[in-house]
Amino acid sequence: MTDAIQVVVAQGLTKRFGAFTAVDRLDLSIAKGEVVGFIGPNGAGKSTTIRMLCGLLRPSAGRATVAGFDVGRAPEAVREHIGYMSQKFSLYDDLTVRENLRFFSGLYRVPRREIKARTQVAIAMAGLEGREDALVRTLAGGWKQRLALGCAILHRPPVLFLDEPTSGVEPEARRKFWDLIHRLTGEGVTILVSTHYMEEAEYCNRIALINAGRLVAIGSPGEMRRRELGGSLYELDCSTLGAALVALRQAPGVIDAAIFGDKLHVLLEPTAIAADVPPLLARQGITAGAPRAIVPSLEDVFVQLVSKPHTAPAPA
């Protein structure tokens, strides 16, 4: 990965709003053709980072280059080379599908002889054949999102920044959207996409986890699962989840415990013995089944990483 061309490079990227630090000394580098998933709770700094990389917010400290251009010093050059989908749906819903595409073709100065072909591609990509003259306001969420993506890539940018493009879209439409993303990376497009759907993180080459403005971890989904937990993960059925959670978090040999649905996930130190857990709970009057060792999901990893305060970024 280090040999590849680094299309997005951020070094110590920081954004402060008054006393509040939204993004704190973020280092990130994305190679050509990579899809990096940006994961983190609301307010973690995902949008702020993406906006800085698009040249929409001026970094308070640190620097970043996108497609070789400095986002602070040459934001206009950056804009020529990126496609951006903001978190809020941002096409004109009082214009038709075709009018939106025509508008953005004009703004991006798509070569005239290519407008027709690229518009056709975008319409086909969104699955909007036959609805070219429908007002965008009348479209359902999934179509809108795919059309927005179509508008953002009309000028064939080498880099795409997608800020929660699939939020509020039904699962089937989300899957279609990710098919499009993979098609684009196949063509060499570099993509940074933020999401809060865990299953979407699995679709990325690498995941960058951000919390409270800091990059907590970065790596491929597999690496994250293997390395980041630092212990063995068990699933546990028990009678009172809340009380068990409190008891386990104070128990020796337990790194962390968390509620997952109607079960508990317990992370034990490598030296701890899982069979000791039910008797320990029984002393508190809580009945528990036998712990089952499980392969950690990315969600386990994130819950674990986010709950650790001030974790230093782990190198990938």
Place this chain on the structure above:
Amino acid sequence: MNARRLFAIAFKETLQIWRDPRSLAIALLMPAMQMGLLGYGVSLDIKRVPLCVYDQENSQTSRELVQRFVASHWFAAAHVLHDERAVRDATDSGGCIATVTIPVNFSRILATTGAASVQTVFDATDANTTNISMGYAQGVIAQTTNDFAARWAAARGQRAQRVGGIDLEPRVWFNEGLDSRNFIIPGVVAVILGLIGAQLTSLTVSREWERGTMEQLVSTPVTALELMIGKLTPYFLNGLFDAAFCLCAAAFWFRVPFRGSIGTLILTTALFTLVVLGIGYLLSVRIRSQLGASQMAVTLTMMPITLLSGYTFPIDQMPAPIRAVTLLVHARYYVTILRAVFLKGSTIADLATPILALVLYAAVITWIAARSFRKRLD
């Protein structure tokens, strides 16, 4: 500056205006509505003042005096009263603005001394109307007195004596009929353009901020100047269309005499439209909410234009500090220009001062507006 991006924005903006019933109504229906309301509603001429008469004498002479009042179209048909209390009641209820009381011995005193008194009472709640009706009443009485004197003199076989040695023969220029409509209607055009233009453009940028489309727009290579010119072009064309409609209504419907050149009119109107749109755009860029920007546009344009542009209240009658403030009111220059072009037929050279003021205004406003727009979210 890129022509394709400019055109893309202008075209998109046109489509959006076309599909927004509210913008369309403001752009196309408001001028006609306001032209009708302000054109017919605002008149400073006072005619047919409600009149009451308490004729205590009821002689041929006194009845002739009453007839003279009614015959002048300044007063409405007299309402005849029969006692003092009725006079007071009529005035209190607002039924008459002017009351004439003719004393019992009116014609006898007039015949013997040549001068008799008539009492007139005015309801001065509206000082302006009272002032003017008092003038009318004095005119009617003076004319009647002269005629009576002439008649008696003739009856005695003498020539009538003129009262007073100097004879004033006034000539009024430019608005020969002293018809206030001729000077108000051109001002109405300025008011309408000023209100509508700022109102419409105040929404154009704030709407994009509110709907979230601006974030997408600023992520493209479009420049602030392209955005401003592209967005203002359709409003500018609409402004010229509205102006043409209002000016035609002024000339052909309200029959305000037009003595100037069409070229001067077009040039100055384009200039004023630019200033107005620039103000709306500036507000829209600065205040990122539609409601805030449009309310600001109404406040900042409505009050100054109606009160301080000289369209109804003459600027040279205002106290010095207020007069200084009017220098900042863009409409005052356009009102001056319109009146001069319509009534005096003034040329561009005659109007150099107000035209230069508008040029300066347009330059400053568009410069600030262009600079105010930042392609950043912070």
